[in-house]
Amino acid sequence: MVDEKDNDSTDSTDDAWGAAMSEQADASSAPMNELVDESKGDTGTENIDVILDIPVTLSLEVGTTVIAIRNLLQLNQGSVIELDRLAGEPLDVKVNNTLIAHGEVVVVNEKYGIRLTDVMSPSERIKKLK
Numbered sequence: 001m002v003d004e005k006d007n008d009s010t011d012s013t014d015d016a017w018g019a020a021m022s023e024q025a026d027a028s029s030a031p032m033n034e035l036v037d038e039s040k041g042d043t044g045t046e047n048i049d050v051i052l053d054i055p056v057t058l059s060l061e062v063g064t065t066v067i068a069i070r071n072l073l074q075l076n077q078g079s080v081i082e083l084d085r086l087a088g089e090p091l092d093v094k095v096n097n098t099l100i101a102h103g104e105v106v107v108v109n110e111k112y113g114i115r116l117t118d119v120m121s122p123s124e125r126i127k128k129l130k
Contacts, residue, residue, distance in 0.1 A: 060103075060114055061092040090117055098128050 063083030075081070090102035093114065103114040120128075 056095050057097075059094045059097070061094060063089075098125070100125050100128075 063085035065081055065083050067081070090104055091114065092099055093101040093103050093116065099120070101116045101119040103116040103118075106113045106115045
């Protein structure tokens with residue numbers, strides 16, 4: 001049996017995320033068919049439709065550091081690791097380990113999200129994939 005309270009909270013969370021997503025709809029990037037190189041004579045939609053359902057890994061990188069294995073083995077609960085970023089700097093948004101944007105952390109209905117502050121153009125993203 002499904003609890004109606006769970007459905008209501010799920011609906012409100014979906015509504016909140018939907019509202020957050022619609023905020024950026026006006027500033028959305030180029031249409032999908034612009035991703036196809038028109039110099040090759042491709043119309044775009046029939047070629048791009050083939051890949052639209054392929055899953056990719058989206059990750060957020062707060063920062064990085066280089067650490068010796070000796071120090072890595074000494075880490076335990078409560079250890080602090082210094083990263084190469086200052087507090088307040090934007091996070092890197094990566095797809096399959098390729099940088100596509102920068103953003104800042106937001107909280108919507110007690111769940112983390114990211115607001116994209118700087119997105120690479122589709123042509124720049126495709127160039128990085130090659």
